[in-house]
Amino acid sequence: MRPHWERFGITTIISDQFDCMAYIWPKVLPADVKPFFGAEWMTGNIIEGHGPLCAAYENKNGAFNGEGDTPAFLHAIPNGLRSLESPSYGGWGGRYEPVRANVWMDIPPAGGYGHPDGQWGFANSWSKMMEHWAYPDLVAVRTAYFKPIWRWLKDVQNDFAARADWCVKGYAEANHHPVVSLVDTPADICARPGEALTLDATASADPDGDRRAFRWWHYAEAGTYRGQEISGGCVPKVGVVAPSDAKPGDTIHFVCTVTDDGTPALTRYARVVVTVR
Template sequence: MRSRDVAQATSLRYLAATIPASRRPTPLFNALFVALALIGLASIALADSSTLSASDQPRVIVTSDGEIDDECSLVRFLLYANEFVVEGIITSSSQYHAHGHNWAGDDWAQPYLEAYAKVYPNLVKHDPRYPKPELLQSRTLLGNVKSEGEMDEVTPGSQRIVEVLLDSPDTRPVWLQAWGGTNTIARALKTIEEQHPEKMAEVAKKIRFYFIWEQDETYQTYIRPNWGKFDIPTIISDQFLAFAYENQRQAVPQEVQHYFSASWMNQHLRDRGPLVALYKAHDDGRFRSEGDSPAFLHVIPNGLRSEESPDWGGWGGRFVKVRSNTWLDPVAEPGYEYPAGRWYTGSAWGRQRVKQEIPNDEVLTAYLRPQWRWIDAIQNDFAARADWCVKEFKDANHSPVVSIDGALSREVTPGEAVKLSASATDPDGDRLTFRWWQYSEADSAKATVTIAGIDSANDASFVVPDEPGKQVHIILEVTDNGTPSLVGYQRVVCNIKGN
């Protein structure tokens, strides 16, 4: 086959392997699917793979105030657009940015979309699921931007959110992300309340909120009072500080700071085409900020399953439930009481700690660990996708595809020896190493388990602790030896049965 056919066939096998076992088609269909890929009938197979994969992709709507770190986050987001159904990219205001106040412009996102269009022909060589530039353009709209918290006006952006939420045949969750204020989201929900009150409960079942702080008051003044009764899962992050501005120098360990350094950034992001060229690092190439990226990193289907519950943890951080279906950052301070109102620059624990400017602040470092613990893998994955903008499939690296033998969530019994077995393939034929580890922060069980065969693909095991009703989370990391080195994951959740 031609090299492009090989790349497409490899991508098809990659897509098939990433579909959860419980949701895969029949064995006969799988056999036909792989056969089509192997003989290079890409035009037929791609149509099937797109249909199959779309049902498993998270639906996301981004709202952003266009701050410089939002611009950096948008570059990364577009490189991950193959992982989502991008339902909207909406410009909104915030307490920091609005018309007449540090405004980036109503069309600030356009240069990035135009650059995406230029690299799109190369990106689809690596994954045919990348959305067409015309589709992204049609879904990039202006929301409520005239002032901080303005939600009186119905805007194209707010109406796009309404349209997606009222799409009755599609019941998949919609992740509404606020990189800036929540006012455009609030306007959309108010429109639904005013025009379709009978559909509020149905709509609420779809919604998942991920906010980077509360950057205006509309969540507290409108969304929570009027929609709180529906218990919409809501994450409000302060851990993003590990990705924001100079905080990584103050609170991120030295070995992790390497991935923000000018030398690392220049090595992996320079000369990677017109989209990555727009990435606004500091003049020397050093990382500036991507405070909003955790909002979409949280829902990338990388095998960590963080989207299933905010306290499970993953690339977008880990959170604890502080009130009905509202999840904030874990604060270890004894006797700490979370604020009843906004979680933002004026109240969030991490922000208040940063202001104290404590040298070598190990407490702050521990607080941000749920986010920075993944930064090496996150940055290497970003670097690989930057390569996809300019390199052929055979010259770039792609993540290992990992599959667990048996159920991902299991009922286990105290004292039982749980066998852990998996397989993995690498799209590039790289050598793979396996590592099983207990994600104790995500556990409700208190015990530390000893995993025998931690580096074995199919001969690892542990003994279930005597803690009925609790959970143990086991992560499998499979790392390749490509450049940059990439990681594939799976998580096994063990629910301990009662006696």
């Protein structure tokens, strides 16, 4: 089947980014993300007190076990990031660039790296090579390489914890995701350089009545505009200006992150893509 995927138009992602959720996670995740995979967090939030299904979770001395294929399924969770529209958008399952018809691969970690012409395997795997890096400058390259996935992992793990709670708690006892709703803000906008835009998520709500924290931010890596970073704000409604140096066809991605104050804190998003005309 594999030789025919491209011909049949089946989008194929070949990824080493996934390895940051595989057995090498203790080596490659940033320090502030690792606790969400450690034994204390996993035992308290997933394995113990959450019913027979969670008790059967195959752990590693109580910690997160290697689940390198999990990001492939994270794309399917409807969290508002719209990552199913294009692998280049980025989301819980990573962010990728096209290398040939319907085939997408990781963004090269640094200059001098190129995608392999043939099969990508252990012999030419970027993540397997990076696993043992120790020099600070190389560790920085590795951290940036895995960022398309680890930047979301606190939200991913809290989502996991909420689903574990749903195994044993009634609706009123458990926490549920906020609902992000935009007001007079299309998901896709065309704008001229210098044009003022309003991004409004004031209609967002929480099914449990929890308070919500908002953050609008410029997801620079997901767009094609390569100029200055555009400021957002930690409020439901912000004003932004399409950059004066943007060129026709440039795309600029803005994400609204909404997190409730329930336990565990749950996050959902809205993405607005601005195309410069």
